[in-house]
Amino acid sequence: MSPEQFLDFAIAVALGLLSLAMLLVTWRIMRGPSLPDRILALDMLVNIGIGYIVIVAIKTGFMLYLDIAISLGLIGFLATIAFARFVLQRWRIRTTNHSQPNNPEGEG
């Protein structure tokens, strides 16, 4: 098997595996069961997106895609931080408004 053939084969297999991974993570986003689970799955989805972009960079030969992958990683990091602050903020608002013990299971 020549190097180009092997690389094409590896790229095809890797794209299939990443598609399967994206399907599983999307299933977790739909099922929940809580808001942090969905945030975590979205974070993982960003990682899979980075993988896709890098593989497309190898496939097409455009190295500009690497910069796009790095920016996507930055955006995913900031989004996860913002979501974490949102979870905390929502809990604070709920505990100051109602004095009953909070039970967030099965919500969001």
Add this chain to the structure above:
Amino acid sequence: MTALMSYIAGVLVLIGAVFTLIAAIGILRLPDLYTRMHAASKAGTLGAGLLMVSLAFYAFDASVVLRAMAGVLFLLLTAPVSAHLLARAAYTAGYKPAEITSINELDPKAKSND
């Protein structure tokens, strides 16, 4: 030399994709948020990082290698920070770990024993 780099890049692409798939399976199958976080922040980061390293091997050009190394470093630095922030926020907001969790050092009852 170029042929060897293509082989290395192909093998790294396969390993990275397999790690990403393992992380996705972990996210789907593990019992609660805090165990799912292990899969997402370790295997997921390793998968994306290995794919970037494979791009560096494929191009084998100074600017691409440097950018890929910067990207991997960025991923390795930000993944634990975001995972810790999310876990801290979720635990503070009252999302309980699964029943089979045996060690919970944030639990005040566990702290009083030692």
